[in-house]
Amino acid sequence: MAGGRALTLLERGGEPLAAILHDPALLDDPGLVTSVATAVRLAVENDRLTQEVKAQLAEVRASRTRIVEATDAERRRFERDIHDGAQQRLVSLSFAIGRARSRLGSDGDPELARTLADASDEVRAALAELRELARGIHPAVLTQAGLGPAVRSLAERSAVPADLDLDLDERLPAAVEATAYFVVSEALANVAKHAGDCTARVSIRESAGTLIVDIADDGPGGADPALGSGLRGLRDRVEAIGGELTVVSPAGLGTRIEATIPISRGEA
Amino acid sequence: MTEPVRVVIADDAVLLREGVARILADEGFEVVGQCGTAQAVLSLVREAQPDVAIVDIRMPPTYTNEGLVAASSIMSEFGGKVGVLVLSQYVETEFALRIVTEGRGGVGYLLKDRVADVGEFADSVRRVAKGGSVVDPEVVSLLVNRRRARGPLDELSEREREVLALMAEGRSNQAICERLFITPKTVEAHIASIFSKLELLPAADDHRRVLAVLAYLRQ
Numbered sequence: 174m175a176g177g178r179a180l181t182l183l184e185r186g187g188e189p190l191a192a193i194l195h196d197p198a199l200l201d202d203p204g205l206v207t208s209v210a211t212a213v214r215l216a217v218e219n220d221r222l223t224q225e226v227k228a229q230l231a232e233v234r235a236s237r238t239r240i241v242e243a244t245d246a247e248r249r250r251f252e253r254d255i256h257d258g259a260q261q262r263l264v265s266l267s268f269a270i271g272r273a274r275s276r277l278g279s280d281g282d283p284e285l286a287r288t289l290a291d292a293s294d295e296v297r298a299a300l301a302e303l304r305e306l307a308r309g310i311h312p313a314v315l316t317q318a319g320l321g322p323a324v325r326s327l328a329e330r331s332a333v334p335a336d337l338d339l340d341l342d343e344r345l346p347a348a349v350e351a352t353a354y355f356v357v358s359e360a361l362a363n364v365a366k367h368a369g370d371c372t373a374r375v376s377i378r379e380s381a382g383t384l385i386v387d388i389a390d391d392g393p394g395g396a397d398p399a400l401g402s403g404l405r406g407l408r409d410r411v412e413a414i415g416g417e418l419t420v421v422s423p424a425g426l427g428t429r430i431e432a433t434i435p436i437s438r439g440e441a
Numbered sequence: 442m443t444e445p446v447r448v449v450i451a452d453d454a455v456l457l458r459e460g461v462a463r464i465l466a467d468e469g470f471e472v473v474g475q476c477g478t479a480q481a482v483l484s485l486v487r488e489a490q491p492d493v494a495i496v497d498i499r500m501p502p503t504y505t506n507e508g509l510v511a512a513s514s515i516m517s518e519f520g521g522k523v524g525v526l527v528l529s530q531y532v533e534t535e536f537a538l539r540i541v542t543e544g545r546g547g548v549g550y551l552l553k554d555r556v557a558d559v560g561e562f563a564d565s566v567r568r569v570a571k572g573g574s575v576v577d578p579e580v581v582s583l584l585v586n587r588r589r590a591r592g593p594l595d596e597l598s599e600r601e602r603e604v605l606a607l608m609a610e611g612r613s614n615q616a617i618c619e620r621l622f623i624t625p626k627t628v629e630a631h632i633a634s635i636f637s638k639l640e641l642l643p644a645a646d647d648h649r650r651v652l653a654v655l656a657y658l659r660q
Contacts, residue, residue, distance in 0.1 A: 256499070256530055257454070260530055261454055261456070261457060264457060264460075264530065264553050264554065264556075264557075265456050265457055265460055267554060267556075267557035268461070268463075268464060270557060271464065271556065271558060271559045272467065274559070275464075275467065275468075275559040275560070293557065297554060297557075304530070308531070313531065314533045314535060314536075317506045317509075318506070318533070318535050318536075322533065325535065328587070329583045329584070330583070331588060334588040334589050334590050335588070
């Protein structure tokens with residue numbers, strides 16, 4: 174080679190992998206060139222594998238996000254099916270019973286009146302149960318009015334007093350809102366279950382493209398660091414959309430659950 | 442009222458829409474129009490000039506809050522001449538407050554379940570037609586019974602809590618008397634006491650009273 178350099182070509186599977194430019198004198202020591210060649214092969218191979226792993230990891234993360242979004246869409250559809258299906262039928266049934274009671278009037282057969290009254294109570298109870306069921310699947314208020322009103326709704330129904338500190342200006346991507354909502358829902362349920370007579374505080378704010386959801390209670394603390402299945406599932410969900418969930422619960426100092434969720438407004 | 446109260450009904454579920462229409466017709470109302478979309482209801486109201494527009498909150502195309510938007514449009518365009526009663530298959534305090542806040546004249550927010558209580562429902566529609574406010578008792582219950590840290594609401598007596606709830610539902614003093622079997626003077630005394638304990642200014646009319654109470658409870 175011109176310029177007094179030698180070129181040793183490394184190949185892999187018939188394809189060029191790397192080229193080592195070196196002093197021709199090194200060719201007198203084939204062992205040295207081989208060692209260097211091996212080292213170069215390893216480095217290049219390493220690099221290639223790292224790239225591959227990164228690409229796979231990105232793909233896995235993307236597919237996890239797609240799964241969460243698909244699940245959310247499913248839940249919204251399910252809630253709508255309940256609303257438009259069974260719930261509507263029961264409402265219609267209640268109208269029919271109502272009309273019957275009205276026609277019977279106050280001087281109709283008392284036994285019939287009682288039967289209709291009982292039927293009316295049953296339908297009402299069924300409707301109330303369906304509403305609760307639907308709320309557990311996907312609360313319509315979340316889709317209609319966003320995270321703020323939905324969390325407020327949770328606080329209104331919470332078995333422990335829940336103070337709210339919500340700093341939310343605009344709507345967030347659906348997966349973010351749903352995840353944040355279910356974290357608050359599970360956290361409040363846990364406070365009621367484990368911490369008993371205490372107050373919870375829910376705070377939600379946005380900071381540098383991240384949603385920070387905080388639920389703290391002033392109960393006894395000392396929660397088992399191995400999360401209950403509900404919170405574990407939620408952590409998986411939070412992580413699936415690129416966030417983190419941590420639980421801090423020193424004995425005697427209450428429990429605090431914090432979820433941080435990235436908000437990428439590019440996707441909805 | 443010698444003339445029948447005229448209503449239009451907007452709900453994309455035909456079965457329910459007709460169910461409401463039939464119940465109201467039985468009770469002496471005149472159903473002057475029905476439609477299944479939020480866009481249609483505004484033109485229907487313009488055409489038919491009803492006393493009350495009964496609107497489902499959830500309608501096409503997105504089935505989220507088209508009904509609320511339609512209700513707002515009717516309230517702002519007809520400024521109190523047409524009462525608006527919003528029906529929903531579940532209730533949220535968020536919407537109760539929005540609707541009552543925006544209402545110019547008669548305004549209401551009820552669970553669809555309430556329609557089956559024919560006499561009560563007819564009474565609610567009449568109240569809205571006359572310019573009153575109607576808030577579903579379940580919404581009020583959520584607000585009044587919400588778990589809270591100790592506060593002014595704990596200072597209310599049991600009876601005062603009952604009166605507070607009925608005020609939040611939009612009932613008039615007369616209606617509260619009849620419900621609780623007490624005299625008008627007693628009702629007035631309870632109301633004065635409630636407003637004083639909650640540190641609320643007395644309200645100019647029933648509608649403002651509902652608003653004041655709901656807003657207080659929803660803090």
